[in-house]
Amino acid sequence: MSPTTEALILSRGRATPARVRVLDCLLRATSALTHGELEERLARDGTLDRVTLYRVLDWLVEQGLAHKISGEDRVWRFNAVGREEHGHAHFRCTRCGQVFCLDDLRPSFALALPPGYVFGSAELTIRGLCPACNTPRV
């Protein structure tokens, strides 16, 4: 819909309606979305096949326009990738289950791996309460 979304996709391949709709939805979201959540939101303005949605998501990840987060509920969550490559720090709310990307939180760890291990990359997940779930009781 929005021209920026379409331009983003065009820079990587064919800007099909499905791709534009999905990326648009991801860009608008404030937290990472599951396939099911996307399906629900997209259904509000037309139909989109389950499998097509899976394939569009895979394609977006492949193209670096989105990334997917694995969680404890065996469900992938997807998030549009901003201009900057982030440090993959994520926040999982233990109350509502939502997952937020902490884009500008680049954690610094001091770690010494046991001998023989070769460091590749690190992924940090914080568990706790998100702002919405952290409302003081009335």
Next chain:
Amino acid sequence: MSPTTEALILSRGRATPARVRVLDCLLRATSALTHGELEERLARDGTLDRVTLYRVLDWLVEQGLAHKISGEDRVWRFNAVGREEHGHAHFRCTRCGQVFCLDDLRPSFALALPPGYVFGSAELTIRGLCPACNTPRV
């Protein structure tokens, strides 16, 4: 089998053959094991129902004798818990897929959460090459 394993379980409940066999297998393992890997290893000395294995694993986790690790392949991996509560730092080999617990690696992060978020716990996963996969080419 080993008396220590049986004692460990007895301290938490009934030491059934299935529980002893499973925990014994976990204690002997050098990396975290999937349900499938356990099934395979346990099959070598007798039969054990798939569902029973799932339930035994749940029970061990519930009792604090094991803990489970979620990964990118949507498969739980289980690991016996030593005496000390570890800091949940894990190493996932990007070549062989094995997951190792870095028990004595207690990473220190410097992180500042955005306002509104309440810190609960942190989980750190390192990706890279495990010692076995890091053999220099001959």
Next chain:
DNA sequence: AGTCAACTTGCAACCGAGTTGCATGATAAA
């Protein structure tokens, strides 16, 4: 424009890790 290969979509069937219901077996307390 017209042709054709490459890509995209939809549908149905499938996969596999994990779960549930229920009947049967073992165990421990009363």
Next chain:
DNA sequence: TTTATCATGCAACTCGGTTGCAAGTTGACT
């Protein structure tokens, strides 16, 4: 020994995700 509680085995099920294939769309090249 009776009885309630817990553990096991089997079948059927759930559910997120994948695969095969036929039909539709796109775009490059005559």
